[in-house]
Amino acid sequence: MSRSSSPSGSGLHCPPPDTGSHSPRVLMGHGGGGLLTQQLIRRVFLAAFGATVQAETDAAIVSVPGDRQAFTTDSFVVRPLFFPGGSIGDLAINGTVNDLAMVGSMPRFLAASFVIEEGLPVAELQQIAHDMATAAAAAGVQIVAGDTKVVERGCGDGVYITTTGIGELRPGIALAASRVQLGDILLVSGTIGDHGMAILKVREDLGFEAAITSDTAALHGLTAAILTCCPKTRLLRDPTRGGLATCLAEIAEQTGRGLEIDEASVSVAPEVAAACELLGLDPWLVANEGKLVAIVPAEDAEAVLQSMRDHPLGQEAAMIGRVVDDHPGRVVATTPLGGRRLVPMPVGELLPRIC
């Protein structure tokens, strides 16, 4: 059957109209797959990500050495899009880089997909893309593939970004819950609760002055230092959504081991602690975006601690506890006064849309 008459048909030499191509805000038409979409991709994403994006084919071709690859995805819906210490762009890169790093891989390639709400200022999208490019360059990863969709006003909230990453697995490294053994030592790379409180402070317009900034950072360099120092490292995890408490509770559940944590050894920055006190929040439940938990054999713990402290992102690292015979599958915190307290996994949300 032949083609119907085309409402957008034009003469052979009629150049395409330019409607909307310089709009200061994202239009529904930017998601239609036509010229406007191409222009948005060029103006925002290719301008920021440069030649690494393989925009002309349906799929990018990448080369990841080794028999096995690490593969992970995360959607980022943080509100607001910009906050002290970073933006959704930084988070979207660092979050996926960190998930790749936590399984002992070196992050190599990222794909980034955008669900944009109609009306988002193009300048904000450009800033976000710029932040992503900067974070990707810092993490040594290439953004090679992407997608852009636009939804109507009231069907989104600025922009949601999903990043998916492929990492190159280090030979000789096998991180797994099943490898955690009695007597192993737990370390944390620094203060906890910074990211979540930075978001909450800016979002809720809290009435205090203390500067709290997100700790968003790419941790692959720190994990490399740990794994180089101690190839027998059992497990690495980043305590993001749900905070340190959720991370520890998951480890206990997955390993079936008891974890005993010395409360006093877990650092919280004074301004974060003060804000938590004010709001009645537990910093152990507040999200981090640039911290990790490592579990290592006891005999290597001192050396790993030193290797972490020698890294810019681990200067405040500390040993916080150990794997014990008691209370299998549960986390117990010991207080400075000798008390013992179960650290449960939180049920629902503490802070929505923190990442």
Add this chain to the structure above:
Amino acid sequence: MSRSSSPSGSGLHCPPPDTGSHSPRVLMGHGGGGLLTQQLIRRVFLAAFGATVQAETDAAIVSVPGDRQAFTTDSFVVRPLFFPGGSIGDLAINGTVNDLAMVGSMPRFLAASFVIEEGLPVAELQQIAHDMATAAAAAGVQIVAGDTKVVERGCGDGVYITTTGIGELRPGIALAASRVQLGDILLVSGTIGDHGMAILKVREDLGFEAAITSDTAALHGLTAAILTCCPKTRLLRDPTRGGLATCLAEIAEQTGRGLEIDEASVSVAPEVAAACELLGLDPWLVANEGKLVAIVPAEDAEAVLQSMRDHPLGQEAAMIGRVVDDHPGRVVATTPLGGRRLVPMPVGELLPRIC
């Protein structure tokens, strides 16, 4: 600094409360990263995807043979979530499988990330996950990684799904716009416009009775048949958002070659053509989700056509045009009466949120 008092703290032997775990609708708490999130993942995603999902680690470990891999991502924001012939679940699998197939790879692993609007019935999410699992099994891909986020009512529209895939590249296949040569033949695998009109019909409650169903399908089997028949195939593309016209215009632009298309050879199902006439829409601009365009050397065109027609998804395949010396970078359609018409790339959206 020691831990603040925990508002969710409880005694050592107090079991976690069960609030919300059997809610018939998705709650904000399902996105918090705690127990509710775990329960949603188990109840919906692990129940559907089974053991392929590596839910306990930050990143999945996959094994894709070869020196190079195909890698692609797409967000799906189709409205409504269910439509004649499929759902957002089918689309999210088939769309990414097809992008992998179009670069000549065999789709192997998928990651799926969900941005869910608070209030979505859990039963709908379960149906979508079921559709994804069925489509993934049919396409021979494993869903190995995922993420779940929840946004407030009015900040989403049911659910948005981003899928990202890794494919195994076939040795000896090199599909690229730069390989398209003068005299090459263009083929299309079947009727066009089915998916977009199926969505539009159900969305706009159009006043006609004809059954129009989406053509959503995984095309990796059809691409395998084409590439086996003709390893020298130049280019494969699936004409999704923006339809056949956008696909052809992009090919012309990227190759710098002129494309001459015989209008009469492009099939449109009678009910789709009738609906397009009624609405003043051009079926060449309407999205497809289970069709492909192939460009092959002229000497192989007949054999490729036969190999396509021998496949269930290519029974109505046709040669539709060729690569010409004239009008480089542009697509010209020749009409049955001998007329010639430029096929421009559409500017903005024809139909929003079609995929």
